[in-house]
Amino acid sequence: MSPTPVTYVSPTQPASYSWEATNEEVAARYGVDRATIVRFDLNTSPRPPGLAAELLAAGRFETPLSEYPPSDYRRLVAAAAAAYGVEPDEILVGAGADEILDLVGKTFLPPGGEAVVPAPSYAMYRVITEQRGARCVAVPRRGPDEAWAMDIDAVRAAARSAAVVWLCSPNNPTGLAEPDGAVERLLAGLASDAVTDGREPPIVVLDEAYAEFVDASLLPLRLAHPNLVVVRTASKAYALAGLRVGFAVARPETIARMAPYRPPGSVSTVSVTVVTEAFLRPDAMRANVARVAAERARLAARLTDAGWVVGPSVTNFLLVTFADAAAAAAAADGLLRRGLVPRTFGAHHPLAASLRLTVRDTAENDRLITAARAARVAAGSARVAAGDDQATARVDP
């Protein structure tokens, strides 16, 4: 029998998306030594807290690794609840914040429905929305002069037919938090519109992946808004992205609605044990936040000295903007040839002329600063050679 081709197409087929190149791919494409590659594109930290190696070496986990993780992640949930200042029944555990977003989609976003996202923001909101067979409505954010704030009225208007609103504050990739009171105003507006329209308000996801870097959270808003689902993660300030642990934090009745969609154990026992301890011993996280603050200021200043236009940031990354998309692509190429991987944006992205750069450790950041200076020398030389705009072609020593 000849094979029957399978061409059945799911009505929920999402737009294709691709993930970042691996170190191997970068090494092969740019001819650099894999060992020298530094990821400035993933908003991760240079190294995990020391407690990780300590716990792994001790090898004592809640249950042996041959057993499934405890299906209720009880100790992890208790530690997370204490760290976030909420009750354990307000916590849902996922395999990274990405699984939390997926659970939001499964629970609250019907196929054929709509979700709203102030754009630009984290790309997974669109991906999750399209995976559900739902439509993602992008509402442009205000510009850099207005701190990339969401347009509350426009989001509110778009949300009248939406099941979910995806917020991110501090926002990735623009690096700033929503202005004081903005999320609260939106929540109040959505509640008011819902009453007017005789429907329930949409679920508002507030992704606070970078909250530790501002030492502030809008979690208290959940008390008045059971439609608020806050997303937290061990990947950023806690420096444990490789362990894949994220959380939804919301009112118990909202968590209870999501729970039936949660798989019984998507998070490794090793991850459960290490992240539990990271919550119980938060000094490493605080030190990481302090490192970021110091290095962020230094890196921004040195890149600015080198002639790059660096936006303000309260997070562990900087948004650097160039004259145009071609200049950004050229800068990215120059970095990649040195094994420094920036986050680039597609040609049709509102940030096509920008690169997003993670604040890493001093030595790693110095490589970035050196590259920026070299790019300037090269650009200056090219302009000098072309006799183009010589008056402004300052060349650093």
Add this chain to the structure above:
Amino acid sequence: MSPTPVTYVSPTQPASYSWEATNEEVAARYGVDRATIVRFDLNTSPRPPGLAAELLAAGRFETPLSEYPPSDYRRLVAAAAAAYGVEPDEILVGAGADEILDLVGKTFLPPGGEAVVPAPSYAMYRVITEQRGARCVAVPRRGPDEAWAMDIDAVRAAARSAAVVWLCSPNNPTGLAEPDGAVERLLAGLASDAVTDGREPPIVVLDEAYAEFVDASLLPLRLAHPNLVVVRTASKAYALAGLRVGFAVARPETIARMAPYRPPGSVSTVSVTVVTEAFLRPDAMRANVARVAAERARLAARLTDAGWVVGPSVTNFLLVTFADAAAAAAAADGLLRRGLVPRTFGAHHPLAASLRLTVRDTAENDRLITAARAARVAAGSARVAAGDDQATARVDP
């Protein structure tokens, strides 16, 4: 402003389901010491391979734990492909086999669609189906006298309107593989029906979580059937359930259809490294399979000696059947009071009169045997006391 209650109900809300009780819950409910509890209900192994502790202590991972896992899991994929005898582009990695089932649902099962499962089988097929807002059609298996085989013609008939067929061989919880040629016959029949009906055949998921215990796989069938998705796992014979790693194995074009639904990194870097090594050094897995074979025979013989009716099994668990659901519940209660956790089935389940018991190590199995003997003594004494059926009330020493 008073909080607005959220009562929006997703059209895809699944039936509620619950997970197994944790050790803490069992300890509290049955008044046993948590440290003495043994899980006979999860088909796991008594201990992980030694290489796990060795790798954790060494602390060398592909990428630091502060970074995301490599988005293509390249080394893990290569090791899995070699272990399963397939090409790397025929492999998709998930956070346990459960995530693979979820990805099948997302890719192939439209909301409102139908999925078919020969029942009884692994409960997650129904859960995943209902989470998708699809309908799960259970087709009763033949009875224990016919080795719990699926009813090929009935499955084929039900599958005419289905998008997915969930198979499991060797089957959980019945413990036996489909008869030789059965899956191939079903695949051929589905292909033939598809031609007749002018549609594509449904996706056939073949969960081979227990394949290593029979040292046989139906993976070669994928070559003629691109609608076949085989599921494999590191949780059973590899004894690494706590690391949450599973795989889809299928033709490259089928894997390519699933890939857009895969999150970029749901599997911990630690899990990636340990499971990669477990594939490269399969001796521990083979020793585990040998342990299971030896202990399975011994445990079945001793439980039979104790008067329990033990079905044949090619897996790492036994299905034990009692006179009725009440007798099974009483037996379960007796085990739980000794800290031995059996898998029970609901009152309306076709296996309500049965318990599923994992084959564990010698000392743990001895506790189960002792409990079975004690139950018999108790039952015999009760019957003697009641003057009921004294002729058959044999009491073991």
